[in-house]
Amino acid sequence: MEHACSHRNKSYTLPFAHRKNISRLALTPQGNLLLSIDEDGKAILTNFPRRVALHHFTFKSSVSAVKFSSSGRHFAVGLGRQIEVWHTPPTPGSNASGELDFAPFVKHREYSGHFDSVRNIEWSGDSRFFLSSAKDLTARIWSLDPEERFMPTTLAGHREGVQGAWFSKNQETASAFHSLHKTAPGAYDEHEPTDHEDDDANMQWRIIQRHYFAQDSARLNCAAFHADSGLLVAGFSTGIFGLYELPDFNLIHTLSISQSNIDFVTINKTGEWLAFGASKFGQLLVWEWQSESYILKQQGHFDSMNSLVYSPDGQRIITAADDGKIKVWDVTSGFCVVTFTEHSSGVTACEFAKRGNVFFTASLDGSVRAWDLIRYRNFRTFTAPSRLSFSSLAVDPSGEVVCAGSLDSFDIHIWSVQTGQFLDRLSGHEGPVSSLSFAPNGNTLVSGSWDHTVRIWSIFGRTQTSEPLQLQADVLSVVFRPDSKEIAASTLDGQLTFWSVEDAEQVGVVDGRRDVSGGRRITDRRTAANEARTKSFKTLAYSADGSCVLAGGNSKYICLYGVRSGAIVKKFTVTVNLSVDGTQEFLNSRNITEAGPVELLDEQGEESELEDRIDRTLPGASRGDPSMRKARPEVRISAIAFSPTGRAFCAASTEGLLIYSLDESLQFDPFDLDTDITPATTLATLCTRNYLKALVMAFRLNERYLIRQVYEGIPVSDIPLVVRELPVVYLGGLLRFVVSSVDGTPHLEFNLLWVQQLLLQHGRYIRDNRRDFASELRMVEKCGVRTKQDLAKL
Known part of the structure; x- marks a missing residue:
C-alpha cells in the first residue's frame, strides 16, 4: 500500500507502493530516511524529504518491531524471536570522513535469547544499549557492541507479555509495561540495578516500583x-x-x-x-x-465507498459509504473537512446540484436527504409512500427536482426540493432501476434497469412517457455526455453502448470485457482470464469535453476510452497490493491445501497468550466465530468522477479515495526546440533585458525551475508589454504556471498582476476559444477563491 504523509496541514502520497500491506514504519531521528516494511518482511528505504525510493530489501520473514538508534547510525529489527541490528546506509554529510558505503544494508550483529515474538525495541540515549520486550513475559537489555563488565540482562517478574520497555533519561532505570486480565488491565514495573560494590560484573536488576492502571474491564494495547x-x-x-x-x-x-x-x-x-x-x-x-x-x-470510511461526486468548483469531493457516513474532502490538502452521520444505513448515491452549495444523497434507510455545504446541515428529507431502499439518484441541474430509484421497486420516485413534497412515480421499467442521470441542460432524465432497457423521460413535459432503448444484458450504469446529446450505458456483458438522445439511435459500441478483466480471488479455482465476475463495468464518467469516457468495475483496472474511435486510450492499475483479493492474475496451486487457501486458515492454536488461545468456535462451524473469521477485502471500483477542471478524476476503490491529476508534476515535453536554446543562453537573454524572448525560450525548454527564474526576473513595470506581445501558443501554459505558483511563492500581488494582464490583453481570444481554455479558467477561479479564503483568515 502507498503511504500518505502530512506536512503543514497537507497530505501527499509517496510515488511507490509495496506489494502487501505495510506493517512497520521507522523514521531516523534526523528525519531523512524512512524504512517501510510490509507483512512479508520486504522493505523499502526512502529519502523522506525528496520522496525517492533508494533501495528495496527483504528480511525473509515478517517483522514484529523496528527502531532506529538515537544517533541514526543503526536500526534494530525484531524477526520472531531474533533481533538483528543493521548499519543505516550513510547519506552525504552523515559520515565524519565523508565516505559513502555502496552496500545499502550491512548486518551488524544478531541477538538471541527471547522465547517468543519480540514486540518492541527501544534504544538508550547514547545508542550503546537497547531494550527489547517480547511475548515471553520478559524484557532484555542488550549492548550494541561488547561492553566491559556488561552482560545481557533479563527483566523478569511480569505476568503477561510485555508491551514495551524504555530507559529513563539518565539510563539508570528501565521501565516495562505489560497487559493483565480481569481486574487490572495493565501494570508498570520500574527496574534498577542493585548496588554490588564488590563485584560489578554480577550486577543484577530488581523491581523497585510496581503500579497498576486503574482501567476496569480494559486491556493495555x-x-x-x-x-x-x-x-x-x-x-x-x-x-x-x-x-x-x-x-x-x-x-x-x-x-x-x-x-x-x-x-x-x-x-x-x-x-x-x-x-x-x-x-x-x-x-x-x-x-x-x-x-x-x-x-x-x-x-476514513471503515466500510466500502459506494458513490462520490466533485463540487461544481472542483475544490471538494463528497463520498458516501456503507457505514452510513457522508464525508467532504478538501482536494488541495487531502483531509476530511466535515462528516455527516444522519443516515441510519448505508449511503448508496450522492449528487450535486449544478448551482449553489447543495448536494443530495440516497440511502438504504429509505430516505433521500438534501445537504447545505455553507451551514453544514441537512435541510430536507424526502421519503416515499412505501418503505424502500434507494440505490440510485439524479438531480435536476436547477436543483428543483430530485429523482431516486430502488432495487425493491421498478418505479422512479420524484420530489420537489422547494416543498419537500412527493410529486410523482414514473412507471415503465420491468426490473429494478440501477442507474439514473439528468441531462446537463435539464430537459430529460435517463434511467437504466435490470430489464435490459434504458429509458429516456421528459419529466417536465405534459405527458411523462418514455422512449425505451433495448440492450442485450442488465444495465449497470448510464450517464449523459456534458452537451446532453449522447448517453453511454454499461451492461453486464461488458459492453459500452453509446446512443444519440435526439434520434434514439445507437452510435457506437465498445467491447470492454478483455480490458476490464483482471485479478482473481484467493478462493477462485480458475485464472483471472476465465473469471466472469470481473468482465463488466459498474460505473462510467464522461470527460469535461465529452471526448473520452472512464469506466471501472469489480477489477483492479480503470479504463479510459476515446468515444469516437472506440479504442482504449489508457489503462490505470488501481493497486498492486497482494493483501487484497483480485490483484493476482494467475493461479498458484502451492497456496491451496485440502482445508482451503493457506491465507484463510485459522491460527488460534499458535498464539502464546491465553486470551488469544481461547476457542470461541460455534458448534458446527468449520471456521470459528463468524465475528473473528479471516476476511480479505476485494478490489473494486465503485464510483468514478471527473473534475470540473477536466485535469483530474477521482475513484472510490477498496484502497480508499484515489485522485489522479495532470497538475501534480510537470513532465519534460519540449516543443519548437532549437540547438541554440539552452538554460545558459536563456539566462543570458534575461540579463540583456529581452524579457519576452527569455520567457519564450524558457517555455520551449519547459523546465519549471528555469521558467520560474525568468518569470520572477521580469520587472513589474514590463509585465503589460510582455503579456501584450506574448504569442497565444504560450498563453495556456503561462496561465497554468502563474496559478500553480500562487501556493509556492510569497509574491501574491506579483502573481495577481500577471493574471490581470493576461485576462485584459487576451480576454477576447480566450472568450472566442473558451473550450480550449476551460480548464485554465477554472484553475484561475479556484485559485482566486482559495486566495480569498486564506486572506480572510488573516
Missing part, C-alpha cells in the same frame, strides 16, 4: 514513553488513553477517543503532541495534552 519529560501514555482496548507522569505515576488525564482498540501511540520529540491510531475505524488523532485540544483528527 500500546504504550509510549518520553524520557526527557517523564511522560507515559497508554492506550487501552476500550478506546481510552491515559497520560501519566513518571516516576511517581501521577495520572494527568484520561480521554476516550475511539469506540474500538487504540492500536498505536507515539509522542513527538518535544513531548507536546501525542499521536494515536485505531485501525478498525481508520482513525488518526494528534492531541496536544497541555491545552487538551486536537491538532489533527481524521477518520
Whole structure:
C-alpha cells in the first residue's frame, strides 16, 4: 500500500507502493530516511524529504518491531524471536570522513535469547544499549557492541507479555509495561540495578516500583514513553488513553477517543503532541495534552465507498459509504473537512446540484436527504409512500427536482426540493432501476434497469412517457455526455453502448470485457482470464469535453476510452497490493491445501497468550466465530468522477479515495526546440533585458525551475508589454504556471498582476476559444477563491 504523509496541514502520497500491506514504519531521528516494511518482511528505504525510493530489501520473514538508534547510525529489527541490528546506509554529510558505503544494508550483529515474538525495541540515549520486550513475559537489555563488565540482562517478574520497555533519561532505570486480565488491565514495573560494590560484573536488576492502571474491564494495547519529560501514555482496548507522569505515576488525564482498540501511540520529540491510531475505524488523532485540544483528527470510511461526486468548483469531493457516513474532502490538502452521520444505513448515491452549495444523497434507510455545504446541515428529507431502499439518484441541474430509484421497486420516485413534497412515480421499467442521470441542460432524465432497457423521460413535459432503448444484458450504469446529446450505458456483458438522445439511435459500441478483466480471488479455482465476475463495468464518467469516457468495475483496472474511435486510450492499475483479493492474475496451486487457501486458515492454536488461545468456535462451524473469521477485502471500483477542471478524476476503490491529476508534476515535453536554446543562453537573454524572448525560450525548454527564474526576473513595470506581445501558443501554459505558483511563492500581488494582464490583453481570444481554455479558467477561479479564503483568515 502507498503511504500518505502530512506536512503543514497537507497530505501527499509517496510515488511507490509495496506489494502487501505495510506493517512497520521507522523514521531516523534526523528525519531523512524512512524504512517501510510490509507483512512479508520486504522493505523499502526512502529519502523522506525528496520522496525517492533508494533501495528495496527483504528480511525473509515478517517483522514484529523496528527502531532506529538515537544517533541514526543503526536500526534494530525484531524477526520472531531474533533481533538483528543493521548499519543505516550513510547519506552525504552523515559520515565524519565523508565516505559513502555502496552496500545499502550491512548486518551488524544478531541477538538471541527471547522465547517468543519480540514486540518492541527501544534504544538508550547514547545508542550503546537497547531494550527489547517480547511475548515471553520478559524484557532484555542488550549492548550494541561488547561492553566491559556488561552482560545481557533479563527483566523478569511480569505476568503477561510485555508491551514495551524504555530507559529513563539518565539510563539508570528501565521501565516495562505489560497487559493483565480481569481486574487490572495493565501494570508498570520500574527496574534498577542493585548496588554490588564488590563485584560489578554480577550486577543484577530488581523491581523497585510496581503500579497498576486503574482501567476496569480494559486491556493495555500500546504504550509510549518520553524520557526527557517523564511522560507515559497508554492506550487501552476500550478506546481510552491515559497520560501519566513518571516516576511517581501521577495520572494527568484520561480521554476516550475511539469506540474500538487504540492500536498505536507515539509522542513527538518535544513531548507536546501525542499521536494515536485505531485501525478498525481508520482513525488518526494528534492531541496536544497541555491545552487538551486536537491538532489533527481524521477518520476514513471503515466500510466500502459506494458513490462520490466533485463540487461544481472542483475544490471538494463528497463520498458516501456503507457505514452510513457522508464525508467532504478538501482536494488541495487531502483531509476530511466535515462528516455527516444522519443516515441510519448505508449511503448508496450522492449528487450535486449544478448551482449553489447543495448536494443530495440516497440511502438504504429509505430516505433521500438534501445537504447545505455553507451551514453544514441537512435541510430536507424526502421519503416515499412505501418503505424502500434507494440505490440510485439524479438531480435536476436547477436543483428543483430530485429523482431516486430502488432495487425493491421498478418505479422512479420524484420530489420537489422547494416543498419537500412527493410529486410523482414514473412507471415503465420491468426490473429494478440501477442507474439514473439528468441531462446537463435539464430537459430529460435517463434511467437504466435490470430489464435490459434504458429509458429516456421528459419529466417536465405534459405527458411523462418514455422512449425505451433495448440492450442485450442488465444495465449497470448510464450517464449523459456534458452537451446532453449522447448517453453511454454499461451492461453486464461488458459492453459500452453509446446512443444519440435526439434520434434514439445507437452510435457506437465498445467491447470492454478483455480490458476490464483482471485479478482473481484467493478462493477462485480458475485464472483471472476465465473469471466472469470481473468482465463488466459498474460505473462510467464522461470527460469535461465529452471526448473520452472512464469506466471501472469489480477489477483492479480503470479504463479510459476515446468515444469516437472506440479504442482504449489508457489503462490505470488501481493497486498492486497482494493483501487484497483480485490483484493476482494467475493461479498458484502451492497456496491451496485440502482445508482451503493457506491465507484463510485459522491460527488460534499458535498464539502464546491465553486470551488469544481461547476457542470461541460455534458448534458446527468449520471456521470459528463468524465475528473473528479471516476476511480479505476485494478490489473494486465503485464510483468514478471527473473534475470540473477536466485535469483530474477521482475513484472510490477498496484502497480508499484515489485522485489522479495532470497538475501534480510537470513532465519534460519540449516543443519548437532549437540547438541554440539552452538554460545558459536563456539566462543570458534575461540579463540583456529581452524579457519576452527569455520567457519564450524558457517555455520551449519547459523546465519549471528555469521558467520560474525568468518569470520572477521580469520587472513589474514590463509585465503589460510582455503579456501584450506574448504569442497565444504560450498563453495556456503561462496561465497554468502563474496559478500553480500562487501556493509556492510569497509574491501574491506579483502573481495577481500577471493574471490581470493576461485576462485584459487576451480576454477576447480566450472568450472566442473558451473550450480550449476551460480548464485554465477554472484553475484561475479556484485559485482566486482559495486566495480569498486564506486572506480572510488573516
